[in-house]
Amino acid sequence: MQWNSLSRSPDLDSFIKASYQKQILIFKHSTRCSISSMVRSRVEAQWPSNTFWTPILVDVIANRQISNVIADIFGVQHESPQLLMIENGQCSHHASHFDIDLTRIQTFSGQNNY
Numbered sequence: 001m002q003w004n005s006l007s008r009s010p011d012l013d014s015f016i017k018a019s020y021q022k023q024i025l026i027f028k029h030s031t032r033c034s035i036s037s038m039v040r041s042r043v044e045a046q047w048p049s050n051t052f053w054t055p056i057l058v059d060v061i062a063n064r065q066i067s068n069v070i071a072d073i074f075g076v077q078h079e080s081p082q083l084l085m086i087e088n089g090q091c092s093h094h095a096s097h098f099d100i101d102l103t104r105i106q107t108f109s110g111q112n113n114y
Contacts (some may be wrong), residue, residue, distance in 0.1 A: 002055070002058050003027075003056070004054060004055060004064070005056075005057055005058075006057065007059075007063045007066055007067060008059075008066065009066065012066060012069065012073075015054070015086070016026065016073075016086065016089050018020065019054075019087050019089055020087075020088050020089060021087060022053070023052065023054045023092075024053065024054040024055075024056055024085075024086045025039065025055055025056065025084070025086075025105070026053070026058060026070060026083065026084045027043060027055065027056065027057050027058065027065055027079050027081065027082070027083050028058045028060050028079070028081060028084075029057060029060065029081055030059075030061055030080040030081065031061050031062075031075055033081070035068035035097060035098075036080055036081040038050065039081045039097065039098065039100050040081065041085070042100070042101070043102060046092065046101070046102040047102065049104075050057050053085075060078075061074055067080075069108045070084070071099060072093075073092070074086070074090070076094050080095035080096075081096060081097060081100060082095070082096045083095050083096070083100045085105060086113055088099065093105065
């Protein structure tokens with residue numbers, strides 16, 4: 001899988017607009033947290049070969065401001081690690097820590113060919 005890095009508000013606006021065409025998954029990752037690293041590895045291992053999501057990575061240590069903007073825009077309290085599914089400009093599902101599991105996310109995304 002290939003992450004799209006997110007560090008600027010204009011890029012966030014572009015990704016939100018793109019969510020009307022294809023669901024995006026925003027993964028908020030802390031490079032200082034072993035749980036975050038473990039969950040990121042699990043997400044990468046579970047990533048389907050036939051991608052129906054756009055993967056977005058936010059380094060919350062280096063880009064705390066954009067992480068806070070995401071929390072404000074979607075009304076979801078910041079956690080790390082955290083995964084938000086964005087479709088049609090809205091957060092339709094979010095999970096944090098060990099609740100992040102792409103097999104569960106698939107249920108919320110309407111994708112059945114995992």
